Amino acid sequence: MFTVNKNATKFHRTNETHKETLLKFIALVSILVVYFIYMSWKYDASTGFGVTLLTWSFFVLCTPVADGGFILAFPIRLLFNIKMSITQVVLWFVALGINVFMLQMMPETYDLTFLGKLLKHILSEPYPYWSILIISASGTFLSIFFGDEMMDVVSHKERTLSHRHGFNYRTVLVLGFAILTIIAYYYLLSSLNITLPE
Numbered sequence: 001m002f003t004v005n006k007n008a009t010k011f012h013r014t015n016e017t018h019k020e021t022l023l024k025f026i027a028l029v030s031i032l033v034v035y036f037i038y039m040s041w042k043y044d045a046s047t048g049f050g051v052t053l054l055t056w057s058f059f060v061l062c063t064p065v066a067d068g069g070f071i072l073a074f075p076i077r078l079l080f081n082i083k084m085s086i087t088q089v090v091l092w093f094v095a096l097g098i099n100v101f102m103l104q105m106m107p108e109t110y111d112l113t114f115l116g117k118l119l120k121h122i123l124s125e126p127y128p129y130w131s132i133l134i135i136s137a138s139g140t141f142l143s144i145f146f147g148d149e150m151m152d153v154v155s156h157k158e159r160t161l162s163h164r165h166g167f168n169y170r171t172v173l174v175l176g177f178a179i180l181t182i183i184a185y186y187y188l189l190s191s192l193n194i195t196l197p198e
Contacts, residue, residue, distance in 0.1 A: 025074045028067055032056065043112065050109045051116065054102060057095035058119045062132055064139020064176030068095070088141060099123055121187050129183060135176045 035055065040048030059068030066073070066084075069091040073084035102109060103123065110120035122129040 021074065024067075025070065028071050032071060047109065047112070050102070050106060051112055053098055054109060054116050054119060055113065057098050058115050060091060060095040060140075061099070062119065062122060062136050062180060064136045066140045069140065085141065092137065092140070118184055118187055122183065132176065132179050132183060135179060139176045 032052065036048055036052040038048075039051045042048070043051070056068050056071070059065075061068075066088055069088045070084070072091055073087040076082055076087045077084050099119070103120070107120070110116040122132055
């Protein structure tokens with residue numbers, strides 16, 4: 001149940017889908033490391049780590065793409081042969097736990113970046129903003145199933161799950177980003193004390 005399909009292709013960097021997955025992983029880790037270095041330079045190492053952790057949790061919880069969790073799910077899949085979809089569920093709860101801890105112990109860390117303020121706003125107002133968490137969770141889990149499928153096959157033409165459900169995923173993705181954009185827009189306006197004419 002937790003391990004990958006026995007018929008799955010063993011990882012090799014020359015396979016079309018595996019190379020694409022590896023490049024995505026390297027790009028995401030590079031972005032995260034550069035972001036941490038910048039935040040550590042701007043504040044200090046511990047604050048930079050906290051801000052980076054909150055930003056990572058924002059991408060895990062509030063975007064309908066599995067990129068935040070993919071940073072850990074991909075190496076866990078390679079090292080322990082555990083499906084990325086299982087790891088993603090665990091990471092989603094880890095991200096929630098991080099935010100519960102940070103909201104209780106270091107709420108001022110959220111105020112250092114726009115994404116942190118937006119995340120705090122989403123988490124502290126259940127209605128209507130928790131809907132973004134639900135939409136993002138469904139999009140994330142759908143996208144990570146496609147990620148698992150990419151690791152199981154050698155080329156894109158073998159990706160039957162993606163061909164069958166790709167439209168549904170793109171719909172959830174667009175819907176999630178649209179809602180997130182609207183929330184960010186209204187939050188930004190209210191934080192600037194701008195009211196829209198009726």
